[in-house]
Amino acid sequence: xxxxxxxEALNEATVQEMARDDRVFVYGIGVPDHKKxxxxxxxxxxxxxxxRCVDTPxxxxxxxxxxxxxxxxxxxxxxxxxxxxxxLLAMNQLANMVSSFSYGSAGRMQVPMVIRAxxxxxxxxxxxxxxxxxxxxxxxxxxKVVAPTTVADAKGLLVSAIRDDNPVLxxxxxxxxxxxxxxxxxxxxxxxxxxxxxRKGSDITIIAxxxxxxxxxxxxxxxxxRGVQVEIVDPRTLAPLEDEMLVASVExxxxxxxxxxxxxxxxxGAEVAARIAEKCFGRLKSPVTRIxxxxxxxxxxxxxxxxxxxNAVQLIRAVEAKLGLSPTDLGGENFxxxxxxxxxxx
Amino acid sequence: MKANPPSTRADLNVDLYRTLYLIRSAxxxxxxxxxxxxxxxxxxxxxxxxxxxxxxxxxLGSDSQVYGxxxxxxxxxxxxxxxxxxxxxxxxxxxGPARGKAGSMHMSxxxxxxxxxxxxxxxxxxxxxxxxxxxxxxSTGRLxxxxxxxxxxxxxxxxxxxxxxxxxxxxxxxxxxxxxxAVHTPRRQRQGYASAASVASQFDxxxxxxxxxxxxxxxxxxxQAANEMRNSGRPAFLRLKWYRYLEHVGINEDFDAGYRSKDxxxxxxxxxxxxxxxxxxxxxxxxxxxxxxxxxRGVDQQVERSIQSAKAAPYSQKSELFEGLFG
Numbered sequence: 001x002x003x004x005x006x007x008e009a010l011n012e013a014t015v016q017e018m019a020r021d022d023r024v025f026v027y028g029i030g031v032p033d034h035k036k037x038x039x040x041x042x043x044x045x046x047x048x049x050x051x052r053c054v055d056t057p058x059x060x061x062x063x064x065x066x067x068x069x070x071x072x073x074x075x076x077x078x079x080x081x082x083x084x085x086x087x088l089l090a091m092n093q094l095a096n097m098v099s100s101f102s103y104g105s106a107g108r109m110q111v112p113m114v115i116r117a118x119x120x121x122x123x124x125x126x127x128x129x130x131x132x133x134x135x136x137x138x139x140x141x142x143x144k145v146v147a148p149t150t151v152a153d154a155k156g157l158l159v160s161a162i163r164d165d166n167p168v169l170x171x172x173x174x175x176x177x178x179x180x181x182x183x184x185x186x187x188x189x190x191x192x193x194x195x196x197x198x199r200k201g202s203d204i205t206i207i208a209x210x211x212x213x214x215x216x217x218x219x220x221x222x223x224x225x226r227g228v229q230v231e232i233v234d235p236r237t238l239a240p241l242e243d244e245m246l247v248a249s250v251e252x253x254x255x256x257x258x259x260x261x262x263x264x265x266x267x268x269g270a271e272v273a274a275r276i277a278e279k280c281f282g283r284l285k286s287p288v289t290r291i292x293x294x295x296x297x298x299x300x301x302x303x304x305x306x307x308x309x310x311n312a313v314q315l316i317r318a319v320e321a322k323l324g325l326s327p328t329d330l331g332g333e334n335f336x337x338x339x340x341x342x343x344x345x346x
Numbered sequence: 347m348k349a350n351p352p353s354t355r356a357d358l359n360v361d362l363y364r365t366l367y368l369i370r371s372a373x374x375x376x377x378x379x380x381x382x383x384x385x386x387x388x389x390x391x392x393x394x395x396x397x398x399x400x401x402x403x404x405x406l407g408s409d410s411q412v413y414g415x416x417x418x419x420x421x422x423x424x425x426x427x428x429x430x431x432x433x434x435x436x437x438x439x440x441x442g443p444a445r446g447k448a449g450s451m452h453m454s455x456x457x458x459x460x461x462x463x464x465x466x467x468x469x470x471x472x473x474x475x476x477x478x479x480x481x482x483x484x485s486t487g488r489l490x491x492x493x494x495x496x497x498x499x500x501x502x503x504x505x506x507x508x509x510x511x512x513x514x515x516x517x518x519x520x521x522x523x524x525x526x527x528a529v530h531t532p533r534r535q536r537q538g539y540a541s542a543a544s545v546a547s548q549f550d551x552x553x554x555x556x557x558x559x560x561x562x563x564x565x566x567x568x569x570q571a572a573n574e575m576r577n578s579g580r581p582a583f584l585r586l587k588w589y590r591y592l593e594h595v596g597i598n599e600d601f602d603a604g605y606r607s608k609d610x611x612x613x614x615x616x617x618x619x620x621x622x623x624x625x626x627x628x629x630x631x632x633x634x635x636x637x638x639x640x641x642x643r644g645v646d647q648q649v650e651r652s653i654q655s656a657k658a659a660p661y662s663q664k665s666e667l668f669e670g671l672f673g
Contacts, residue, residue, distance in 0.1 A: 025483075051483060057513060062472040062506035069476025072461060073411065074484055077476075092503075096466050097473070102673040104452050105462070106444040110673030142671055166672045 001184055007177040009154035010040040010116075014078065017162040018048050021076065024162060027054035028063065028080035037080055038118070038177055064090035064115070068098050071113040076162065081117040084171060085131050098167045099142030110165040114158070119173045119210065119261070122305070122338040123345070127297030134171050134209070135260075135267040138239035144168040144192055145238040147210040147261070151181030153236055156190030164192060173211045173261065175338060193237045195245040201229035204319055205249040207272055208234055210261040212291075212310065214336065219315035222333060228319065238268050246272065247279045254285035255322050259315060264292030286322045291315065302339075311335065356632035358404075362561045363623045365400040365427075368645055369420045370620050372429055375649040376419075376436065377597045384657060385436040387449035392420035393591040397619035398523050399424050399493065401564030402584070405572050406489045406519065411459045411477050413470035413492040416451035417523075418463035421493060425460040429649055433656035440662040441655075447670075467528075468494060468501035471520070475511045478518035482579075489575055491519035496585075497528025500536050508583065512550040517575040519568075519582045520546075525590045530605045546583040557587040559619045562626070589614035 004012075018024045025048075031037060032045040032053045045053040056063050060081070067077040081087045087094075101111050120129040138145045144166055148154045154172070161168035190196075198213055199220050208216040213234050220230035233249050235241060250256045256276050260269030273288040291310045298308050312335055320327055373391055380389065392399070399420035403412060414421040422432055428443075435442030436450060443455055451465040461477060464470045474492035481488045498504050499522060511518050522542060526533045539545050547553040552574040556567045564586060571582035591611065593600035601608035615621075627633045633641075 054514075057506065057510050059503075059506035059510055061503045062475065062510050065469065065472025065503070065507075066476035066479065066510065069413075069461070069473030069478075070480040070483075071476070072456070072473075073477045073480035075480045092466060092469060093472070097464065097469055101462070103670045104444060104448050105454055105456070105670075106447050107670040107673060108443075108454070109456055109461075144672075 001182050003180055004151060004183050006151050006154045006179045007039050009151045009183055010158055011042050013155040013158035015043060017159060024076045025052040026078045026080060027056055029056055029058055031055060031080050037082055060086055060089035061093060064093035067113045071111045072109050076112045078114040083120050083129050084117040084133050085128050087117045095140050099140045103142055111167050112165045113167050114161045116170045119171055121175055123342055124300045126300040130298045132262040134238050135262050137169050138268055146192060147171045147238060149210055149213045149234050151183050153190055155183055156188050160189045160192050175211055193242045196234045196236050198232040198234050201231035203229045203253055204255040205231045205253045206257045206259055207246055208232060208259040212259040212261045215312040216259055216315055218312040222316060223319055243275050250276050250280045251283050254283055257289045257318050260292040262292055263295055264290050265295050267292055289318050359562055359627060360633055362400055362404060363627055365424050366396045366620045366623055367642055369396045369423045371645045371649050372423055373419060375653050379653055380597050387436055388595050389450050389597055390417040390595050391592045392417055395523055395588040396420050397559050397561035397564050398586045398588055401561045402521055402568040405565050405568035406491055410489045411461050413461050413474045414463040415494055416465045418453040422453040422460055425458045426455045429652035433652045434659055437656040439656055439659040441659040445662050468498035468503050471504055471507040474518050475507050475516060478516035482516055489517055489572060491521055493521045493523055496522055496524040496533055499542055508549055511581040515579045516581055517579055519571055522585045524585050524587050529594045543585045551581040551583050554584045559617045559622060561619055561623050
């Protein structure tokens with residue numbers, strides 16, 4: 001067990017798998033350049049050369065089909081997008097080609113490809129540099145969608161994605177890149193599909209995705225001081241969703257807040273809320289509450305951006321409302337501020 | 347239908363005719379039985395384009411990997427010769443290569459090199475580039491080709507793919523099957539340039555053009571392209587002309603629709619690729635008339651048998667619905 005960062009864990013997973021399997025290669029816009037996708041592609045060009053660390057034209061649509069064509073012909077591509085928003089140019093390939101390829105071949109072909117995409121936020125990223133879109137991707141049958149939260153998840157899920165014989169989208173929140181955490185040594189994997197109980201508790205369940213787990217942990221710490229025990233469950237894999245652990249937690253606590261790092265409307269949070277409502281109906285002590293992005297494009301100006309994103313304060317207030325508690329005095333509390341550590345530009 | 351590599355011009359031409367005739371006969375079978383509504387799949391017929399597919403595939407070699415569009419019949423039959431699987435897939439039966447999940451628009455046979463066909467124009471073009479990249483990385487020596495209509499050149503992903511293949515120097519052939527139509531819209535209403543080949547020639551690739559419907563001529567041009575790809579490692583762009591005999595989708599003529607004239611069709615019919623090749627074989631005495639007729643009867647019977655066995659074959663179990671989403 002070591003302490004490292006989310007970004008270094010992504011890098012370690014990639015280097016390890018490229019050393020282990022010479023069919024694996026990384027490619028995408030700027031992947032080998034000096035910025036190295038925020039550092040996550042460090043050492044790869046130097047160690048594996050330009051044929052396995054490939055810069056590409058700004059042609060996301062073509063380059064997604066390119067990955068598919070390589071994946072069905074003996075290679076295991078990892079396509080990297082520095083913003084999820086850019087991946088939308090490849091929606092035809094994702095929804096019409098990649099996702100249906102195995103099914104349409106009746107199992108004669110497999111598509112071992114990974115698409116990594118970074119979810120931006122803050123410091124004025126605005127409405128075309130900050131989308132998550134994981135609900136939209138998870139909606140398409142034939143794509144696996146994972147959103148690692150912890151440092152261990154970053155390595156374990158990426159390694160599993162690279163070894164998977166199916167297309168896996170790995171959506172990485174930019175703010176998580178700096179997070180420090182423990183990383184188990186050796187050949188560490190996280191099984192795609194397996195959720196993670198981030199914090200144990202008995203009074204209420206928060207099912208959170210990606211960055212919202214950080215907000216949920218902060219909310220739980222503050223609420224714990226007045227004796228409220230919050231359980232936090234991170235699905236980690238959004239598609240295909242294994243809901244047993246989520247259901248078991250809500251059956252125990254009787255209360256559920258779904259805190260999704262995406263728009264709520266028609267979102268992954270709605271899917272989770274529906275499943276909890278269906279499977280925990282008799283045991284719910286309150287209706288399932290959904291928390292997510294405001295249903296507008298993400299504005300650039302900071303004061304509006306603050307309104308757009310849900311946060312720990314909102315979670316605390318939602319917990320209090322469900323449990324019939326008076327509002328906690330948050331006057332002296334410190335909450336995460338991106339600007340305390342990041343001055344831009346990207 | 348798999349023949350040994352042809353050793354003489356006669357062998358080559360007979361071999362090419364075998365492919366042309368098989369495609370034409372199979373599609374005649376579709377036209378004969380489609381009205382029964384057993385083949386519930388949108389048919390984009392290959393009639394008129396057979397020489398392009400047969401000539402190019404032969405030139406690139408049987409180990410080449412190819413991609414196509416929804417106009418898939420010629421490509422599937424050329425690469426596989428498999429009329430049983432072909433008709434089983436058309437009838438949606440479990441005996442089809444994709445167990446009925448693909449139908450006419452998504453035919454494939456990866457083992458024989460037909461990697462996939464797609465129903466959205468231009469969508470297979472980048473796959474060919476990636477497949478060529480993998481072949482280069484793995485030093486397989488295999489060539490890749492993608493067949494698409496001139497309508498696909500209106501799509502951004504065509505230009506992205508041509509550009510990417512050129513900058514990455516990949517041995518992939520972009521084969522434009524130019525029939526001047528995107529569904530019903532003629533080229534002059536869609537393309538803001540005079541010549542696809544001259545635009546393509548501005549890229550770092552080898553460009554070839556032919557308006558011929560003579561399969562031997564197309565084979566000759568495609569052989570040049572194959573040699574160029576092998577020698578220089580650069581991509582090739584081929585613009586090859588054909589005339590679509592039938593409607594965009596469906597098995598009927600549509601000269602009454604007003605967007606093109608039957609006279610034009612009759613002019614093209616004079617150089618029909620199958621008739622042209624048949625005449626050539628007899629004129630050059632590369633095959634006896636009796637043997638040729640016997641071969642044609644054999645193919646027609648094979649097609650009829652395949653149709654009847656497809657009709658008789660079972661559908662998959664309903665549980666098949668959930669099979670194969672992930673591999």
